[in-house]
Amino acid sequence: MSINCGLKLLGRNCTFFHLASLTKQQKNFISKGLRCLLNAPDIEVYKNAHYPSGRFCFQSSQPLGAKIKSLEINSVGRLPHHFSALSIQTIRSFHTSSSFQAAPVGLFWIIVKPAQKLLAIILGRSIRKWWKALPPNKRELFKESARKNKWKILLGLSSLGVLFVVFYFTHLEETPITGRARLLVFGKEHFRELSQMEYNMWMEEFESQMLPETDARYQVVEKIVRHLLESNKDIPQVLDVEWVIHVVDKSEVNAFVFPNGQVFVFTGLLNAVSDIHQLSFILGHEIAHAVLEHAVKKASLVHFLDFLSLIFLTMIWAICPRDSLAILGQWIQSKLQEFVFDRPYSRRLEAEADKVGLQFAAKACVDVRASSVFWQQMELAEIIQGQPKLPEWLSTHPSHENRSEHLDRLIPEVSRVEE
Structure with missing residues (x-):
């Protein structure tokens, strides 16, 4: 099911994104989704008196029609929203699942990981110096001994x-929901403790920027979550999981969820989305990261690869005749690991979270087609x-274009959940 995203420029600073050329069946589908969402338990709505055409917003203690116009829903299925120049500037580098959501790192690992690399470098360099210091006859004897005992x-x-190989396969577990095999090196309880440590750090940083529960923006996010x-x-x-919601008053367009259920949403994201359908998908995506335990998976893979890389790092410093060449070899090795393993794996996790997040949104009667439109908006911005x-x-993330196309392919499948 495709979505045509129209672009209309109003003046120099306004951009409207909307759904165009909808068939009668598509409009009925949207209306059905809206009725399902608006009639859902624990979700209160009210009709905005400023919009007689029938737009609905989430109920809050303050009139959201005046305060959060970017979250208005049009009952005929359009996405009436404009991006100011400032909004476009803030979303141009937007990715969900920021570095905050990435695997939490305790003080122990901050100290140990560099120490491991340093030890590998020292060991490799020592082997090289030892070999160079050997007399030629002893080198030949050593080579001969190696040939005999090859x-x-x-x-x-x-x-x-x-x-x-045994270690790898004995530490594989089944991923929730998807059923895929995943490598788990860290214990879940230990990882939650590390998550709590990093959560406390971010709470200290955002303490003065947290919105109160009485704020309309907080209430919108809370109701959606x-x-x-x-x-x-x-x-x-x-x-x-005990889910806790935090809305941070920052212009940065971002949202992330810690493995221990702490949900963080920045107000910049509320200004960037067109409606609650897009916001619901993004939050579903972030919740999917936590439910699928992607942070644990990523940390486990990185830890496993880092351990393997220590062997290659030792070999590089032992074989390279000069330190400058060893440094170059170490840099090449790190980049190969990053672009061959780390980043493709991150993109794979993002695609998996998109799929599961879309399923979460579909079960909540969200118009899942808004997910594709959102990434089209990011690309246009x-x-x-x-x-x-x-x-x-x-x-580390799929491109906006590929992400939108991937979601378009998934939409017919998850749309059956809504029916």
């Missing part, structure tokens, strides 16, 4: 490889700003 050496290396959770309470990973389009392989 099968023993090969057996030892093979045994080490088997140990890594609660509705998503209520609609997906049949999933144990959703039901078992970058075009308007003249931002260079970098290749996807350089990013």
Whole structure:
């Protein structure tokens, strides 16, 4: 089911995004989705007196029609919203799941990981110096001994490889919902403790910027999150977590969820979305990251790869004849790991969170087509700003265009959930 996103410029600073050329069946589908959303339990709505055409907003203690116009819903299915020049500037580099949501790192790992690399460098450099200091005759004796015992050496290396393979497969678990196999090196309880540590750090930083629960923007986010959770309470990973909502008064367009259920939404995101359908999808995406335990998966993979890289790092510093070449080899190794493993894996997790987040939104009777429109808006905003389009392989997130196309392919599948 495709969505045509129209673009209309009003003056120099306003841009309208809307759904165009909808068939009668599509309009009925949207109306059905809105009725389902508006009639859902724990969700109160009111008719905005300023809009006789029938727009609805989430009920709050303050008139959201005046305070949060970007969250208005049009009952005929359009997405009436404009982006100011400031809004476009703030969304041009927007990605969900910011670095805040990434794997939490305790003080222990901050100290140990560099120490491990330093130890590998020292060991490799020591081996190189030891080899250079050997007299030529002893070098030949050593080479001859290695040739005689090559099968023993090969057996030892093979045994080490088997140990890594056994370790990998014995630490695989099934991912919730998707059923995919995943590597888990960290214990979940230990990881939640690390999450709590980082959560406390961010709470200290945002303490003066937290919106009170009486704020209309907080109430909108709370109602959407609660509705998503209520609609997906049949999933144990959703039901078992104590979800806490925080709305931060910052212009940055961002949202993230910690593995321990702490939901953070920046007010800049509320100004960037066109309606609650887009916001519901984004929050569903972030909740999916937590439910699927992506932070644990990413940290486990990085830890496993870092451990393997120590072997190659030692070999690089042992084989390279000069320190300058060893430094270059180390840099090449780190970039290969980043672009061959780390970033593709991050993009894969983002795509998985998009799919599951879309399912969460569909079960909450959200118009899931708004998800694709949102990323089209992000792409158009970058075009308007003249931002260079970098290749996807350089990013930890899929490109806006590919993300929109991926969601378009998923929409017919998840739309059956709404029917």
